[in-house]
Amino acid sequence: MRRLLAAVAAGTFLFAVTACGSSDDGGSSDGEGSSGGVTTVTVGLIPIVDVAPLYLGQEKGFFEKQGLKLKLTTAQGGAAIVPAVVSGQYQFGFSNMTSLMIAQSNNVPVKAIANGIASTGQGGKDFGALTVKKDSAVKSPKELEGKKVAVNTLKNINETAVRESVRKAGGDPDKVQFVELAFDQMPAALDAGQIDAAMVVEPALATIKSQGGREIASSLVDVAPDLTVAMYFTSTQYAQENPELVKKFQDATAESLAYADAHPDEVRQIVSTYTKIPPAVLEQVTLPKWPAEANRASIEKLMQLGEDDGLFKTTPDLDKLLS
């Protein structure tokens, strides 16, 4: 008994020591550190197609050229990324525009500094769509009045987009019943008839299409022709204290975005390294647009719609958020 306890104690001690050792290694590269003119910055991403340019830019050396080394960490969504950026755990993060505007209107000190993704701007050929089941009677967003429509987050960009589609089709968005459901669960829920329509993005959109589902609207295109859907952001404090680093990140990101936009095959290749999207699905996935600059006019439109729908407590200050 005593020997067993001693062995367990020794074992746990050794384990704790080695484990602490490895976590220490993580700790030192964790925040921002510089050595030999190279600054390591941590970027909080969501493991989806949208952020492929950063992985590609890292691989192509666009960030290295600017003296930056990216530590790309993935989180499940803005709920985990925003606090980590604001508290300085991460230097940069990825978030959709509505979330950033909601944060700004709540005086969360964030600053959008580089473009993320834009819709393709082509109806019927976008990376996100409002979809219905194969045999659904619904032909137009107007007919969604009184129906159940799934969005990934209530009171956020996708709800705004669906409401705009319904409005444009001549319906009353207030009569649509919105429910919250993760993108990855939408194909099954749509198929089983638990929801009448789903506002979905890739790769779940490809799954729905392969099951015979139909697009009834390209809602992100309905919001604005070339809608800036998401951007990279940092904390106001970090932007004030490290203007050169932010500038370098902006330059490298712009180069990466342009490269990704011009090389879709390389994008699909790099996406397969950090996601598990099956190759057959990945071929079908519609890629977003990656313009080097954000489209301010589209963001203003998105804000106006969000404001009409009561998403913001106070009007977001776009000059503060985007400058």
Add this chain to the structure above:
Amino acid sequence: MKGLNVVLGGAGLAVFLALGEAVPRLGLVKEAYFPPTSRIADALGDEVADSAFWTALGDTLTGWALGLILASCAGIVAGVVISVVPYLREATASTVEFLRPIPSVALIPLAVLLYGTELRSVLLLVVYASFWQVLIQVLYGVQDVDPVADETARSYGLGTWARIRHVLWPTALPYVMTGVRLAAAVALILAVTAELVIGAPGLGARIAIAQNSQAVPEMYALIVVTGLLGLLINVGARTVERRALAWHQSVRGEVMV
């Protein structure tokens, strides 16, 4: 008897796996959303061949083990101190009962704010959830101390430390072991949940990526792995419990007079 149990356990598992194969094949649920056992097994084979899977497994186990050790040590020390110091138990009772039901998952924003998506965030959630399991058991265990034995130890002039070592600890140990066994399961659940939600590296993060990627068989393969881990941990915890309590009547199976 033991052989029979193993046979029965194996048969139960076989039926379960056969059901998993049959239900999607018969079209009761769509294969695309719930793949049959054989496809999950295929995906599991691919996972096992991938070195990143083993790194993730290591990350999850690190979070689990460190969290469990921290929670157990803290729970035992806190439990003994609360029981031994006069009036402390009464003074802390309502606070403990207030803090204990707070779901660890509700602390995710706090964890991210403090530690980002690193191991420490996972540890915060794991330790918070498993600490109470141990603490409560220690408190019950200490309450179970035979007053006569305690008085006898006092009258023999045993000091506080000696009474903790020779009277309180042996009485509380079976409870502590139960607490640690429960905590081991809770710690695994929380380690995987934290990775799943926060995105800290580990099996949970891999499950989340598979989900986002519409890679359904891979997702179920990883879920199977977490189930197997839980099974192993439970078997391991029971073994440790039996060894540590070999002297105790509950394990020896005979009445002590």
